[in-house]
Amino acid sequence: MAYIICEPCIGNKEAACYEVCPVDAIHPGKSEDGYEETDQLYINPDDCIECGACAAECPVEAIYQEDEVPEAWKSYIEKNANYYK
Numbered sequence: 745m746a747y748i749i750c751e752p753c754i755g756n757k758e759a760a761c762y763e764v765c766p767v768d769a770i771h772p773g774k775s776e777d778g779y780e781e782t783d784q785l786y787i788n789p790d791d792c793i794e795c796g797a798c799a800a801e802c803p804v805e806a807i808y809q810e811d812e813v814p815e816a817w818k819s820y821i822e823k824n825a826n827y828y829k
Contacts, residue, residue, distance in 0.1 A: 746789035747798055748824050750817040752806035753784040761798035761807060767791050770798060771827075786827040 749761070749770075762770045762785060769791035772779040787798065787807075799807040808814070810821055 746792035746794065746810055746824075747787050747796070747807050748810050748813050748817075748821050749785050749787055750806050750808060750813060750820040752804040753802075755783060756804050756806070757782075757785055758803050759785065760801045760803060761785065764797045764801045766795060766797065767793050769793075786824050788828050789825060790828070 746769075757779075759774055762773045769788045770785050771788065772782055772785070784806075794809070796809075799809075808817075813821055
């Protein structure tokens with residue numbers, strides 16, 4: 745079960761999570777295409793190893809394990825998956 749980035753990331757894109765991800769599962773990074781155009785970062789569910797480093801580093805507490813996403817933000821599970829389709 746991957747981690748999901750939720751609403752608090754919108755407009756922040758702090759990218760501390762991007763820096764600590766050991767498998768480069770978070771996109772787009774500041775130097776990647778699409779960074780300026782996207783409103784938040786996303787975690788690739790196929791690459792995520794569920795280490796939790798991103799969640800611990802997130803300054804806006806936007807990252808949750810998929811089964812722990814607050815009810816109000818459940819739509820971010822699909823939004824995150826759709827980013828990688």
